[in-house]
Amino acid sequence: MHAELRRPGVTLALLWQEYRLSQPQGFQYSWFCEHYRAWQGKLDVVMRQEHRVGEKLFVDYAGQTVPVIDRHNGEIRQAQVFVAVLGASSYTFAEATWSQQLPDWLGSHTRCFAFLGGVPEIVVPDNLRSAVSKSHRYEPDINPSYRDLAEHYGVAVVPARARKPRDKAKAEVGVQVVERWILAALRNRQFFSLDELNSAIALLLERLNRRPFRKLPGSRHSAFEALDRPALRPLPEQPYVYAEWKKARVHIDYHVEVDGHYYSVP
Secondary structure (H helix, E strand, O other), X not given: OOOHXXXXXXXXXXXXXXXXXHOOOOOOHHHHHHHHHHHHOOOOOOOOOOOOOOOEEEEEEOOOOEEEEOOOOOOEEEEEEEEEEEOOOOOEEEEEEOOOOHHHHHHHHHHHHHHHOOEOOEEEOOOOOOOEEEOOOOOOEEOHHHHHHHHHHOXXXXXXXXXXXXXXXXXXXXXXXXXXXXXXXXXXXXXXXHHHHHHHHHHHHHHHHHOEOOOOOOEHHHHHHHHHHHHOEOOOOOOOOOOOOOOOOOOOOOEXXXXXXXXXXX
């Protein structure tokens, strides 16, 4: 029942009707709901959100970074870890990038969609600069390049409200799981390239997604195959090509400047 309620249009009333067809002498509706609510109350003690299949993908960066050593000069750079979690199945994606800047942020989304093999309806990011140019309670200003990516994949971007961590509780838990089961496991290893680090993350990510749930049957992988994967929309024929947007004032010599280069305009 708990899994079925994540499917579009499925309600407790519908499940009760199906239950009574197989059990004519079974519980009445109110007692049927009472049993389900009592069981559901044992899952968690905080605010509980119901996630529909294929609906939301929560994205964020882990608080921890991973040091990567340059083989030539010994310089250490801190790699950022991008984390994405599907709402219904908790299926998780993670990868390391050099920064949280726009090219890496959008590139991680593109690779995440390819990893999932489909596209959700909504992406829920935090209010970092690469996602939101100007935060607002009701109408945040989405970064133009991020909006361009969303239009390419046909997804809606709905940022979590500022200082409302429960809006992105799934991402918070996903980050915590990645830090405990992936980053902590890699704490004593040295990495000399981003590709080497991502290969190690991918191996542990596969184990994480196949690790059995503690309070529910199955795993993230089995829940993804049964719930989210059939509901995801297909990927576009071509992946998103990164582009930046800039407002430029035309100079008196009818040229605009972009990255130190000048282009004439009508």
